[in-house]
Structure formats: structure tokens, C-alpha cells
Amino acid sequence: MTEPAVRTASVSDAAQHTLLDVRGLEKSFVRSRNFFGRATAHHAAVRDVSFSLAKGETLALVGESGAGKSTVGRLVLRLIEPDAGSVVFDGTDVSTLDRRDLVRFRRRTQMIFQDPYGSLDPRIDVGTSVGEPLLIHDKLPRAERDRRAEELLDKVGLSRRTAAAHPSELSGGQLQRVAIARALALEPDLIVCDEPVAALDVSVRAQVLNLMTDLQEELGLSYLFISHDLALVEVIADRVAVMRQGEIVEIGPAEQLYSAPRHEYTRELLAAVPVPVPPSLRTGRVARA
Amino acid sequence: MVPLVARRVLITVPLVVVVSFLVFLMIDLVPGDPAVKLAGENASAERIEAIREQLHLADPLLTRYLTWLGGSVTGDLGRSFVTNQEVGGLLWTALGATASLVLVTAVLMVVIGLVLGITAAVNHGRAADRIVVALCSVLVATPSFWLALLLVVFFAVDYAIFPAIGFVPLTEDPARWLYHLVLPGLALSARPSAELTLQLRAALTEVLQRDFVTAASARGLTRAQIVGKHALKNAAVPAVTVLGFRLAEIIGGAVVIETVFSLPGLGPLMVQSVLGGDVPVILGIVVLTMLWVALFNLLTDLSYLYLNPKART
Amino acid sequence: MTGTATPAAARTTPEPAAQSHRVSTMRRFLSDRMAVAAVVYLVLLILAAVFAPVLAPADPIAQDLAKRLTPPDGTYLLGTDDLGRDQLSRLLYGARVSLLAALEAVAVGVVVGVPLGALAGYVGGRVDTVIGRVMDSIMSIPGIMLALTAVAVLGRDITIAMMAIGVVLVPQFQRLVRASTQALRNETFVEASRTIGCSRSRILLRHILPNVLPVLVVQMSVMLGVAVTAEASLSFLGVGVQPPAPSWGSMLNNAVANTFTAPYLIYPPGLAITLTVLALALVGDGLRKATSIRRRSGEGR
Ligand SMILES: Nc1ncnc2c1ncn2[C@@H]1O[C@H](COP(=O)(O)OP(=O)(O)OP(=O)(O)O)[C@@H](O)[C@H]1O
Ligand SMILES: [Mg+2]
Numbered sequence: 001m002t003e004p005a006v007r008t009a010s011v012s013d014a015a016q017h018t019l020l021d022v023r024g025l026e027k028s029f030v031r032s033r034n035f036f037g038r039a040t041a042h043h044a045a046v047r048d049v050s051f052s053l054a055k056g057e058t059l060a061l062v063g064e065s066g067a068g069k070s071t072v073g074r075l076v077l078r079l080i081e082p083d084a085g086s087v088v089f090d091g092t093d094v095s096t097l098d099r100r101d102l103v104r105f106r107r108r109t110q111m112i113f114q115d116p117y118g119s120l121d122p123r124i125d126v127g128t129s130v131g132e133p134l135l136i137h138d139k140l141p142r143a144e145r146d147r148r149a150e151e152l153l154d155k156v157g158l159s160r161r162t163a164a165a166h167p168s169e170l171s172g173g174q175l176q177r178v179a180i181a182r183a184l185a186l187e188p189d190l191i192v193c194d195e196p197v198a199a200l201d202v203s204v205r206a207q208v209l210n211l212m213t214d215l216q217e218e219l220g221l222s223y224l225f226i227s228h229d230l231a232l233v234e235v236i237a238d239r240v241a242v243m244r245q246g247e248i249v250e251i252g253p254a255e256q257l258y259s260a261p262r263h264e265y266t267r268e269l270l271a272a273v274p275v276p277v278p279p280s281l282r283t284g285r286v287a288r289a
Numbered sequence: 290m291v292p293l294v295a296r297r298v299l300i301t302v303p304l305v306v307v308v309s310f311l312v313f314l315m316i317d318l319v320p321g322d323p324a325v326k327l328a329g330e331n332a333s334a335e336r337i338e339a340i341r342e343q344l345h346l347a348d349p350l351l352t353r354y355l356t357w358l359g360g361s362v363t364g365d366l367g368r369s370f371v372t373n374q375e376v377g378g379l380l381w382t383a384l385g386a387t388a389s390l391v392l393v394t395a396v397l398m399v400v401i402g403l404v405l406g407i408t409a410a411v412n413h414g415r416a417a418d419r420i421v422v423a424l425c426s427v428l429v430a431t432p433s434f435w436l437a438l439l440l441v442v443f444f445a446v447d448y449a450i451f452p453a454i455g456f457v458p459l460t461e462d463p464a465r466w467l468y469h470l471v472l473p474g475l476a477l478s479a480r481p482s483a484e485l486t487l488q489l490r491a492a493l494t495e496v497l498q499r500d501f502v503t504a505a506s507a508r509g510l511t512r513a514q515i516v517g518k519h520a521l522k523n524a525a526v527p528a529v530t531v532l533g534f535r536l537a538e539i540i541g542g543a544v545v546i547e548t549v550f551s552l553p554g555l556g557p558l559m560v561q562s563v564l565g566g567d568v569p570v571i572l573g574i575v576v577l578t579m580l581w582v583a584l585f586n587l588l589t590d591l592s593y594l595y596l597n598p599k600a601r602t
Numbered sequence: 603m604t605g606t607a608t609p610a611a612a613r614t615t616p617e618p619a620a621q622s623h624r625v626s627t628m629r630r631f632l633s634d635r636m637a638v639a640a641v642v643y644l645v646l647l648i649l650a651a652v653f654a655p656v657l658a659p660a661d662p663i664a665q666d667l668a669k670r671l672t673p674p675d676g677t678y679l680l681g682t683d684d685l686g687r688d689q690l691s692r693l694l695y696g697a698r699v700s701l702l703a704a705l706e707a708v709a710v711g712v713v714v715g716v717p718l719g720a721l722a723g724y725v726g727g728r729v730d731t732v733i734g735r736v737m738d739s740i741m742s743i744p745g746i747m748l749a750l751t752a753v754a755v756l757g758r759d760i761t762i763a764m765m766a767i768g769v770v771l772v773p774q775f776q777r778l779v780r781a782s783t784q785a786l787r788n789e790t791f792v793e794a795s796r797t798i799g800c801s802r803s804r805i806l807l808r809h810i811l812p813n814v815l816p817v818l819v820v821q822m823s824v825m826l827g828v829a830v831t832a833e834a835s836l837s838f839l840g841v842g843v844q845p846p847a848p849s850w851g852s853m854l855n856n857a858v859a860n861t862f863t864a865p866y867l868i869y870p871p872g873l874a875i876t877l878t879v880l881a882l883a884l885v886g887d888g889l890r891k892a893t894s895i896r897r898r899s900g901e902g903r
Contacts, residue, residue, distance in 0.1 A: 074793075079796055103799050106798065107799060109797070110798070111793075111797040118791055119794050120791055120794070121791045121809050122791075123812050124809075132795075132798060136800060182794075185798075186798075304743075307739075312755055315755040316755050319755065319756055327754075327755075427876070427880060430879040430883060431872075431876045431879075432872065434838055438854065438857070438861065438872065446861060446862055446865060538744050541747055542744075545835045545838065548839060560750070560841070562754070563753055568755075571751055571754050575747060579743060586742065
């Protein structure tokens with residue numbers, strides 16, 4: 001697998017350095033069990049998946065529902081254990097981390113989920129949720145956490161007053177901003193974004209995507225951006241990996257993949273994109289008024 | 290079917306072993322002389338000595354337990370401390386009365402449940418429906434033994450229609466057998482009947498709103514035909530499940546009701562044995578109860594399988 | 603996918619919430635008249651039980667054989683039993699005994715069942731299977747039988763009997779908490795908690811259990827009703843609360859011998875039990891309806 005050049009000029013030399021390297025990941029789930037709880041059938045969700053991600057880069061993972069995209073995201077963050085393969089984050093094999101190191105790894109990686117309504121504990125106010133990572137990792141006192149939470153909410157374009165709200169009082173777009181604020185609290189290096197805008201209104205999508213790209217520029221974040229929406233991916237991704245039935249069938253720089261898809265399946269996917277992406281958007285930036 | 294039977298056996302056999310062993314263990318662990326304790330207050334010295342001997346209290350715990358277990362497997366459950374009768378025989382006699390009561394109760398449950406459940410569903414949202422629901426909510430909350438007392442006061446004391454106590458075996462006189470079981474059966478069936486009614490009402494109401502019922506009525510079928518032919522068949526699965534599980538656990542409620550009506554069933558036998566520290570009889574009843582529950586749970590599972598062919602795999 | 607976002611729109615602020623989540627749950631509950639009536643009844647009952655020494659016109663165990671089996675009149679509002687004891691006083695003190703006994707059983711069920719349910723639901727796998735088998739087994743012993751056996755070997759004492767009832771309630775709590783934990787465990791916010799580095803125990807205690815609480819309270823309410831009935835049954839059989847202490851069940855035990863001569867004795871305790879069980883069920887129903895909010899999903903605004 002070739003390592004394509006990183007696209008934009010804004011990416012500096014430092015960003016060329018590999019943050020994440022995934023080799024030969026495998027994961028299957030138990031499909032059925034017998035009376036004694038012994039597994040009797042398996043289903044391979046991820047098969048021999050390899051890719052790497054540079055600092056400051058956005059790699060999109062696309063594919064139809066059930067292709068195994070979310071499973072890859074979870075494996076990368078070690079939310080679930082792989083059956084085989086390795087995830088190397090900043091030079092360290094993630095599978096070897098003990099409890100303490102795993103906690104340190106957690107502060108450098110974050111995840112944003114598709115369902116904004118379900119991403120926050122419904123019984124806890126937004127400020128407390130955003131400040132929770134600071135409690136876990138830095139043991140910051142309450143007042144300090146609240147202050148930082150308000151700053152973070154401000155950073156993602158929400159009013160500081162939002163901190164007192166409960167999730168049920170916010171809209172989907174607002175909730176996704178809150179989720180981003182929480183993900184930023186520990187200033188991570190990598191954020192896995194699992195369909196972060198799929199549940200949002202089209203008008204709100206652009207705002208949230210803009211926010212994400214702004215933050216990437218400002219903080220040098222890397223994104224593993226999971227999506228089934230090729231039109232959207234073209235706008236945000238530096239490179240794209242296409243998944244089908246647990247396997248990556250094609251991976252390459254975004255322009256190349258869109259202009260000259262090599263794999264049959266990629267061509268099928270592109271053909272299914274309803275509206276051709278306007279060339280004006282191909283610069284990788286959502287146009288703003 | 291085989292897996293269901295296997296499942297019940299796998300649950301029941303260890304349960305019987307563990308619970309009966311716990312009984313032996315507890316007798317040992319309770320501080321003080323178990324024989325004195327079991328004999329109860331004001332027991333004579335001979336009585337205490339008899340218990341000590343019967344329980345082989347001089348032997349080690351495990352020996353005692355294995356002796357009992359070995360006996361039970363071969364059908365020998367020992368003898369009562371109090372009457373010196375064979376436990377097996379005592380249980381067999383008592384089971385006759387208890388089974389009679391449960392049989393009458395089951396029939397009443399089905400009849401009451403069907404009548405009230407259909408009435409409520411067919412009159413969905415109307416007065417009859419609301420009365421049935423309110424009645425059932427109250428019946429679910431009413432302790433069966435209190436209901437039994439109310440029935441006795443009304444039907445036996447105020448109007449001597451039914452007898453307040455007593456039992457006549459079915460083999461002796463079927464009419465008087467039934468006559469003596471009407472009040473106990475009503476008391477014991479009230480609560481499960483109410484549950485069954487609510488269950489049937491919910492299932493029937495749901496089925497009656499489905500498309501194929503609308504289609505059937507468009508074809509000119511009467512309401513009664515629809516309920517009889519289509520709706521009940523669809524509502525049968527959840528109803529039979531409720532019926533089965535209630536009949537499994539009804540053995541607990543039967544204990545109290547039999548005591549109220551002085552029916553010579555497992556209930557009074559259990560209560561007497563508890564009050565008299567008659568361990569062999571208690572153990573026998575406990576084992577019998579667990580087998581009863583297992584049997585009815587199994588029957589429920591099997592009937593579910595029979596009524597729901599899709600589940601057969 | 604459009605690119606027309608304005609900076610103003612990007613900086614959305616939430617509308618100040620018209621009413622908070624808690625307030626609306628409360629409002630929903632208060633709109634259920636039956637549930638409110640049930641709460642009022644239960645509050646009065648608890649007050650009656652607490653203030654029984656003040657409220658009771660007589661000593662609940664004082665016998666007055668000259669006044670035995672007096673039907674209700676001006677002095678004895680609910681009459682006297684076969685030992686000449688004032689029934690109203692016994693009913694009030696009985697509320698104490700019956701409610702405390704029921705609480706004991708439910709406490710056992712909760713203290714054992716909730717952790718086992720959370721463990722089985724969160725850890726899953728073999729642990730879940732083993733705990734599940736044990737719960738299946740416990741469920742196939744009728745509570746009354748277990749309580750009778752416990753009393754026979756451990757001694758005739760209401761606490762022992764109610765502990766046995768508590769054991770039978772364990773699976774009721776275990777199953778509920780297991781199911782809710784399993785459902786919650788797959789919720790995105792629980793996975794999100796893991797990604798920010800929460801430990802297992804923190805996730806269980808801070809994120810899962812508080813969300814199980816509403817259904818747990820509903821279940822406790824219903825199970826209190828079950829325990830009240832169980833206490834009454836056991837005391838009625840003479841193996842629960844021991845004479846001369848009054849409980850609703852033991853009052854009925856006393857009444858049954860006099861059904862023919864003094865039928866008035868059976869009404870007050872039985873009504874008290876029925877109303878209490880009914881009220882607990884209604885409160886449970888009201889809470890269930892008030893707390894089960896349809897989950898929002900789908901479109902963002
Ligand atoms: N925890 C799990 N247990 C069992 N099977 C699972 C589990 N998680 C995922 N799967 C299965 O693995 C396969 C891949 O799932 P995954 O969620 O990774 O797909 P996806 O590409 O993210 O799809 P979507 O676009 O629908 O989110 C699916 O068939 C799914 O059913
Ligand atoms: Mg997914």
C-alpha cells in the first residue's frame with residue numbers, strides 16, 4: 001500500500017509524521033450461542049484492514065452500512081479488542097498498554113458519534129459532561145472545570161449559558177457542538193468522528209463541518225472521519241479509504257480517488273452520489289458567506 | 290423440545306440438590322441444639338430425643354445429607370417425626386387435595402379470563418371495558434386469603450350457600466367435591482384471573498385493530514366470528530403463557546387458601562410441619578414444590594412451542 | 603450539502619429552556635389523578651404508622667376480656683377482638699409492623715439484586731450466564747414456601763421470614779437492572795464515557811445506575827406491594843409476626859377464628875392491605891408513565 005503525499009500546503013513538515021499506523025486488523029462478532037453460552041457462529045466485521053494517518057491529516061473511511069467502519073473506529077481507540085493485527089499510535093502498540101497507559105492514551109484520542117441526542121448522559125448538565133474529562137485526567141476542582149467547560153463551549157460557538165442546560169433542551173446541532181467541546185477538553189491528537197453530521201439538518205451540517213476544519217487547522221488535529229456520504233467526504237478528507245464487507249478495497253488521496261477510481265466498487269459508490277460535487281467545493285473547504 | 294426439557298432439568302436438578310442441602314446445613318448452623326429448636330416450645334424430653342435420633346444428628350452433616358438424598362432418589366423420603374407416617378404417603382394424599390384445588394382454579398381462571406377479557410376488548414373504551422379494568426386492578430391488589438374470608442362471610446355465614454370448610458375426594462362424590470372447591474377456587478383464581486383478563490384484553494384489542502380483522506369485517510364476518518376465529522387464535526400465545534406461569538407459582542398461594550378452608554392439601558401439612566419442626570415432611574414438600582414449578586414451566590414452554598411453530602428450531 | 607452558513611448562524615445560542623426536564627416529569631406525574639390520590643394515601647399511612655403511639659386510642663396489646671368481641675361502637679371505633687384488644691389501635695400499630703417488614707424484604711432484594719443486575723448487564727458473557735441461571739433457579743421457588751422453610755429451620759421470626767421473601771425478590775430487581783444496564787451499555791453516551799477515559803466503576807456508578815434509577819423506583823414500589831402481601835400471608839399463617847404484636851396479617855389470623863361471631867374483624871386489616879398494595883401499584887404506574895419520555899432522535903435543528 002502506497003503512502004500518498006499529503007495534499008494541502010498548510011500541512012507542515014511536522015505533520016508528515018505518522019500518528020497512527022494500523023496493520024492487518026481483524027475482528028469478528030459472535031452471531032449465536034448455545035445453552036452454555038458457547039459461541040456457535042461468527043461474523044467477520046473487519047478483515048485485514050491496514051492504513052496510516054499523519055498528524056494533522058483527515059482520513060475518511062467510507063462504505064455502505066454494515067461495512068465495518070464503526071468497528072474499525074472502535075478498534076483504533078481500543079474500545080474493543082481486535083482478534084488480530086496491530087494499532088500503533090505515536091510509536092506505541094495500543095494493545096500493549098496497561099491500565100495506566102490506557103488512561104494516558106485516552107487523553108490523546110477522542111471520539112465523536114453519529115447520534116448527537118445519545119452522546120451525552122441525559123441526567124447530567126452539559127457543563128459537567130464537558131468538564132468530565134478534566135476531572136478524570138487532571139483531577140481539576142469543580143470551579144476550574146466549570147470555567148474550562150464554558151471556555152470550550154464558547155470555542156465551539158455555543159453560549160456559555162449552555163453549560164447549565166440538560167441535553168434534552170438542546171437541538172441536534174447544539175448537542176454535536178457540545179460533543180466536540182468535550183472531545184477538545186483534553187487537547188487530543190486524534191479524533192475519530194463516526195458520522196458526526198449524518199443526523200443533522202443539511203444547513204447545520206455545513207456549520208459543524210466548518211467548525212471541525214477550523215479546529216483542525218488551529219490545533220493540528222488528525223481526524224479519522226467515518227461516513228457513508230461520498231459528497232461530504234470529498235469536502236473534508238485528505239485521503240479516503242473505501243470499505244466493503246469488512247475490507248478496504250481502495251485507499252488513496254481524495255482527488256485521485258474521485259477523479260480516477262481504480263476499484264469497481266468505488267466507481268459504483270461514486271455513481272450513486274446524487275448530485276455531482278461542484279468544483280468550487282473541491283478545494284477541501286466548505287464555502288462560507 | 291429436547292433442549293427445553295434439558296434446560297428445565299439443568300435448572301431444577303441442581304436447585305433441588307442445593308436447596309435441600311441448604312436446609313440440612315441451616316439446621317446444623319443454627320446456634321443451640323437443633324433437636325430442641327425443632328421440637329418447638331414446651332416439647333417433652335422424649336420428643337426431643339426422638340428428633341435427635343430421627344435426624345441422625347450424631348452423624349456428620351454430609352453423611353446425613355447423602356443418606357437423605359439417596360433415599361429420596363429411590364422414593365423413600367423418610368418418616369414424619371410427628372405422626373411417624375411415611376412422608377411419601379403423606380405427600381401423595383395431600384397432593385390430591387391440592388391438585389383438585391388447582392384444577393378448579395385453572396378452569397375458573399380460563400372461564401373468568403375469557404369472559405371478562407373478551408367483554409373488555411369488544412367494548413374497548415366503553416363503560417364495560419373500564420369497569421372490567423378497574424375490577425381487575427382491585428383484584429390484583431387484593432390478598433387471596435382475605436378475599437377467601439370475604440367469600441366465607443358472604444356465602445357461608447350470611448347465606449349458607451357453600452360450605453366454609455372441608456373437602457370430599459373426587460373419587461367419593463364428584464358433585465360434593467366441586468361444591469367444596471367453589472369458594473377456595475374463586476379466592477385462589479381471583480388474582481391470576483384478573484391478570485389473565487388484562488393480558489387477553491390487551492392482546493385482543495391489539496389484534497382487533499390490525500388490518501386483517503378490518504378485512505374480515507369487510508368480508509361480512511360478524512364480530513363474534515372475528516373474535517372466535519381470528520382474534521382469539523392470535524391472542525392465545527400470551528394468554529397461555531400467563532396461565533402456565535401462574536399455575537406454576539400458584540402452589541404458594543394454595544398454601545394459604547387451603548389453610549383458610551381447611552382443605553387437607555400441602556398447605557396445612559406444610560404449616561403444621563413448620564410449627565412442629567417436622568423436617569422430613571418440610572423437605573418433601575419443598576422438593577415437591579420445586580418439581581411442580583419446573584413441570585408447569587416446562588408445560589408452558591412446550592405449549593408456547595406448539596402454538597408458535599416459528600419458535601421451533 | 604450546502605455551503606451557505608453565515609457566521610451568525612454558526613454561533614447559535616440555545617433558547618432558554620421553558621421548563622427543565624425534572625419539572626416536566628413532576629408535572630406529568632401530578633396530572634395523573636389516581637397516582638396522586640395513591641401518594642396522598644401512602645403519605646397518610648406512613649404518618650399514621652409513625653405517629654401510632656399518639657393516634658392510637660388504646661394500647662394495642664392490652665387485653666380486656668370483659669370487652670371481648672365488642673362490635674364497633676363509640677368507644678371502640680373498629681371493635682375489639684377475642685382478647686378485648688382495640689382494633690383501631692392494632693391497625694395503626696400494625697401499619698408500622700407491616701410496612702417495616704415489607705421494607706426489609708425489598709431492601710434485601712435491592713441490595714443484592716441491583717449490583718448483580720448491573721454486573722451481569724455490564725460485564726455480560728459467562729458472568730451474566732451464571733448469574734442468570736441462579737436467578738432462574740430462585741424464581742422457581744414460591745416465596746411463601748421458601749419463607750416457611752426458612753422459618754422452620756432458622757426460627758419463627760418475622761425478620762427471617764421477610765429475608766426469605768427478599769431472596770425471592772432478588773431476581774425481580776436483578777432482571778430489571780440487567781436489562782436496563784444492557785440497554786444503557788449500548789447507548790452512545792456510555793461508549794462516549796469510555797472514550798474520555800472513565801473507569802468501569804465510574805461508568806456504572808455515575809452514568810448507568812442514575813439512569814436505571816427511575817425504573818428501579820417503579821419496581822420498588824410494585825415489589826413493596828408484593829412484600830406487604832407476603833407479610834400478611836405469613837403472619838396470617840401464624841409463622842410471621844408473632845403474638846401479641848399486631849400486624850395486618852396477624853390481625854386476620856386472629857379474626858379467622860371468629861368469622862361466624864365477629865365478621866367485622868376481617869374488614870379493616872384486609873382493606874388496609876388491599877388499599878396499600880393498590881396504592882403502591884398506582885404510584886408505580888404513575889411514575890412509569892411520567893418518567894418514560896420518548897427518546898428524541900433524527901433531525902437536528
Ligand atoms: N457489538 C457487536 N456485536 C455483534 N455484531 C456487531 C457488533 N458491532 C458491529 N457488529 C456487526 O459488524 C458489522 C459491521 O458493523 P459496523 O457498525 O462496524 O458497520 P458500519 O460500517 O459502521 O455501518 P453503519 O454505517 O450502519 O454504521 C455489522 O454486520 C454489525 O452487525
Ligand atoms: Mg457505524
